[in-house]
Structures are given as structure tokens and as C-alpha cells.
Amino acid sequence: AAGVIQSPRHLIKEKRETATLKCYPIPRHDTVYWYQQGPGQDPQFLISFYEKMQSDKGSIPDRFSAQQFSDYHSELNMSSLELGDSALYFCASSRTSGALPDTQYFGPGTRLTVL
Amino acid sequence: AQTVTQSQPEMSVQEAETVTLSCTYDTSESDYYLFWYKQPPSRQMILVIRQEAYKQQNATENRFSVNFQKAAKSFSLKISDSQLGDAAMYFCAYRSEKTSGSRLTFGEGTQLTVNP
Numbered sequence: 001a002a003g004v005i006q007s008p009r010h011l012i013k014e015k016r017e018t019a020t021l022k023c024y025p026i027p028r029h030d031t032v033y034w035y036q037q038g039p040g041q042d043p044q045f046l047i048s049f050y051e052k053m054q055s056d057k058g059s060i061p062d063r064f065s066a067q068q069f070s071d072y073h074s075e076l077n078m079s080s081l082e083l084g085d086s087a088l089y090f091c092a093s094s095r096t097s098g099a100l101p102d103t104q105y106f107g108p109g110t111r112l113t114v115l
Numbered sequence: 116a117q118t119v120t121q122s123q124p125e126m127s128v129q130e131a132e133t134v135t136l137s138c139t140y141d142t143s144e145s146d147y148y149l150f151w152y153k154q155p156p157s158r159q160m161i162l163v164i165r166q167e168a169y170k171q172q173n174a175t176e177n178r179f180s181v182n183f184q185k186a187a188k189s190f191s192l193k194i195s196d197s198q199l200g201d202a203a204m205y206f207c208a209y210r211s212e213k214t215s216g217s218r219l220t221f222g223e224g225t226q227l228t229v230n231p
């Protein structure tokens with residue numbers, strides 16, 4: 001079965017640089033979520049989109065922005081990167097109808113390292 | 116705001132034995148979902164089991180089952196016939212049923228070790 005695809009899988013950036021993370025949801029899933037997981041921590045919710053509209057917002061820094069496109073893929077844009085942004089970034093997707101609605105399936109994550 | 120608490124940072128079990136991981140949560144909502152996710156060393160987040168709050172019957176998935184006590188706001192995971200591949204960090208998570216796109220709120224996690 002198709003899973004959530006995230007790219008790139010690994011990313012190394014310098015402080016103050018910009019990064020763009022991409023997420024391709026499972027086919028026919030209409031909702032995308034972004035989470036940040038620091039070392040030894042549980043995932044923290046950043047933002048979500050349902051049918052291309054922002055649906056929920058967590059502790060996402062103002063330096064970060066995200067959107068969902070017409071093909072349902074999503075991008076997380078991160079600017080003015082700080083050392084503390086180093087983390088594993090997960091994208092998850094779900095659908096609001098059908099079998100197991102609203103169950104979030106996670107991608108493999110993008111490991112961001114800020115030097 | 117909802118909170119999820121996992122009071123066991125680490126647990127260990129012998130292969131083929133049974134282990135129970137604890138989770139409690141706090142919410143004022145009546146309709147919600149609860150989940151257990153597994154995160155092995157690969158760091159992939161894998162869905163283990165899901166429970167709808169309106170269902171009185173406890174969810175089961177093969178060797179995995181839950182004990183859902185809505186009044187007590189408790190949601191424990193039982194792993195039967197533990198296997199080496201079950202070794203992972205296990206996260207309990209809460210999701211409101213209110214709106215589409217609602218976030219998952221995770222507990223701190225329980226690191227499960229399976230001893231051969």
C-alpha cells in the first residue's frame with residue numbers, strides 16, 4: 001500500500017539559511033499534518049491542512065510557513081534557521097471518510113540538522 | 116487543552132511474555148479518538164491500534180489489545196506473546212473528534228525492551 005512520502009530524508013543547513021520540506025500524502029487523503037520531534041521528545045504538532053485550508057495550528061514559529069497545494073501535497077518552509085530547529089520533521093496524512101477516518105499515517109520523516 | 120500522560124518511561128518484558136503499557140489522559144470532550152503508535156529505532160511512527168471513545172468494546176489487533184476505561188480516562192496497551200520486533204518507543208496519543216484536521220497530542224512515550 002502507498003505510504004506518505006517525504007523529501008528530502010536528510011537535510012543539513014547553516015544557521016540563518018532557509019529549508020523547504022515536502023510531503024506527499026497517501027492517495028485520496030485530504031488532510032496533511034506536520035510534527036516536529038526533538039531528540040528524546042514526543043512529536044509536537046505544528047500545523048495541519050484540510051482540503052487545502054489551514055485547519056489547526058500549534059506551536060509553529062513565525063519563521064515557519066506551510067501550505068497545501070491543489071494536488072494535496074504540502075510544503076513546510078523554514079527560514080532564518082536556528083540551531084534549535086534541528087529535529088525530525090514528520091508529515092502525516094488522513095482522510096475524513098471511509099475506513100478508519102481521521103487516523104493519521106506518518107511518513108518516514110525528514111531529519112534536519114542546522115549547523 | 117488535552118494532556119496525555121505515560122507514567123512508565125521504560126518497561127521491559129521477556130520474549131513470549133505479556134506486558135501492559137499505561138496511559139492516562141485529561142479532556143473535557145466526550146467524543147475523541149485514542150491511539151497507540153510505535154517508534155522503532157528507525158524513528159518511523161507506526162500505528163499500532165486505535166479506539167473511538169464512543170465504542171465500549173476494547174480494540175484489538177492481533178497480539179495488541181487495549182483496556183479503555185472512559186470514566187477513568189485510562190487507555191492501556193497490552194502486548195501478548197512479545198516478540199523481539201516489538202522493542203520500540205510506544206506513544207499514546209489523543210485526537211479530538213471535533214473538527215477535521217485536529218492534531219494528535221502525544222504522551223511522553225514508554226521505551227519497551229524485549230529480552231530474549
